[in-house]
Amino acid sequence: VIDTRGLSKTYQMGRVEVPALRDATFTVERGEFVAIMGASGSGKSTLMNLLGCLDTPTAGEYHLDGINTAGLSRNAYADIRNRKIGFVFQGFNLLARTSALENVELPLLYDRSGREFDPPKAAQSALELVGLGDRLTHESNQLSGGEQQRVAIARALVNEPALVLADEPTGNLDSRTSVEIMFMLQGLNAQGITILLVTHEQDISLFTKRIVRLHDGRIIKDEPVHHR
Amino acid sequence: VIDTRGLSKTYQMGRVEVPALRDATFTVERGEFVAIMGASGSGKSTLMNLLGCLDTPTAGEYHLDGINTAGLSRNAYADIRNRKIGFVFQGFNLLARTSALENVELPLLYDRSGREFDPPKAAQSALELVGLGDRLTHESNQLSGGEQQRVAIARALVNEPALVLADEPTGNLDSRTSVEIMFMLQGLNAQGITILLVTHEQDISLFTKRIVRLHDGRIIKDEPVHHR
Ligand SMILES: Nc1ncnc2c1ncn2[C@@H]1O[C@H](COP(=O)(O)OP(=O)(O)OP(=O)(O)O)[C@@H](O)[C@H]1O
Ligand SMILES: Nc1ncnc2c1ncn2[C@@H]1O[C@H](COP(=O)(O)OP(=O)(O)OP(=O)(O)O)[C@@H](O)[C@H]1O
Ligand SMILES: [Mg+2]
Numbered sequence A, B: 001v002i003d004t005r006g007l008s009k010t011y012q013m014g015r016v017e018v019p020a021l022r023d024a025t026f027t028v029e030r031g032e033f034v035a036i037m038g039a040s041g042s043g044k045s046t047l048m049n050l051l052g053c054l055d056t057p058t059a060g061e062y063h064l065d066g067i068n069t070a071g072l073s074r075n076a077y078a079d080i081r082n083r084k085i086g087f088v089f090q091g092f093n094l095l096a097r098t099s100a101l102e103n104v105e106l107p108l109l110y111d112r113s114g115r116e117f118d119p120p121k122a123a124q125s126a127l128e129l130v131g132l133g134d135r136l137t138h139e140s141n142q143l144s145g146g147e148q149q150r151v152a153i154a155r156a157l158v159n160e161p162a163l164v165l166a167d168e169p170t171g172n173l174d175s176r177t178s179v180e181i182m183f184m185l186q187g188l189n190a191q192g193i194t195i196l197l198v199t200h201e202q203d204i205s206l207f208t209k210r211i212v213r214l215h216d217g218r219i220i221k222d223e224p225v226h227h228r
């Protein structure tokens, strides 16, 4: 599903260069469940944004499902994103003054894959899956931090993507709610959905099957989770 | 420092009432270090916003430093906040298109306590204290999630408040950076600064001296941290 070679991203700030990701080479097969870990500022979100086709690399290659993303137009990039990828943003990225239900319906309104969806019904069941069945009408600023985070998770899952990229999906959740979300993600993975999940919590990484560790923009470790 | 009696907050959404905080009665003395814990949606941020004079209760009393906050005008509320309280927001609340340094200087530009500050110097040392000495010129969207969170922490500390209210200050930080922040907060507490900190992580609560646990808007537990 994911194949990167020498993937790099250097941010340009005036004359200063910030090499956020350097030379990342790794492969993820269909159905894997991978945790991306590393210190604050080590390049995790930068990597996730490249894998989610939300940003373009400054060097290296990224093949998604065998397609070389370098050759794609902006529209093709957006199209791949909407069809194949569910992205959970570290900052949630919910629309303000919009209800939880409407936020989660949004991807279905843009879906052009030809699949049949009933947006309000699909959105409601995605919100029930993350424990927010009683918060459907709340707007983003009428929800707690962890509730907003769970709306962002529901939105990423609602159009049944083949690949889920979740950036710190449990950062604002208490342990019990985090475990519920991780069991839910394990269930999706058991159905064949490929999941990459950034986390800084050791306990959360133990729900996955492989850990890729970043340090200063480089992959320094890539090994299976041992306790299984 | 903090004395609440029957403190309650019910949000009104059209005809629906959401009782986020019910009957919270507790006292915090000067120099205490308290963790506020509880499930997602249990009322932690609602309580912190009331204690930080960012919102007004729908019932009950809150005395801050012996002053009954019910009798205060909006200006007096803002004045107390700027002088006495450093607030770390769960969503960071940084100004966009503004550098880390300028974000941290902001409280000093509004400070009317008469204390002498050198804003750029004070802001730089606050950012160095949280490990961001090399990110002073980055704007908010040029910083990682955990770096933004640390700018929010530095901003709350820069005008040397007597009371620090931190809402999930380590939610986006890796373990090592979290520990550095907790050691830094313990150091401030040892100098007599009163700290209330919302966290969902058990490990983080062990750096504090007392845990107040919320469940569905009520205080169900309030006890010292045992291992000390
Ligand atoms: N403005 C609002 N209008 C209506 N309901 C609200 C509003 N703000 C919060 N709520 C609700 O009140 C409850 C408590 O919210 P609060 O933000 O205090 O929770 P929390 O304990 O901080 O949760 P988290 O750990 O997820 O941040 C939540 O269930 C939320 O949906
Ligand atoms: N647009 C940008 N311009 C300049 N520098 C940036 C930009 N975005 C990120 N950076 C820098 O690149 C580095 C990596 O950022 P990234 O967001 O990938 O880290 P991260 O591993 O996700 O961290 P965190 O765990 O704190 O979320 C950071 O040090 C950050 O300051
Ligand atoms: Mg990040």
Ligand SMILES: [Mg+2]
Residues within 6 Å of the ligand: A144, A145, A146, B044, B045, B046, B090, B167
């Ligand atoms: Mg909260």
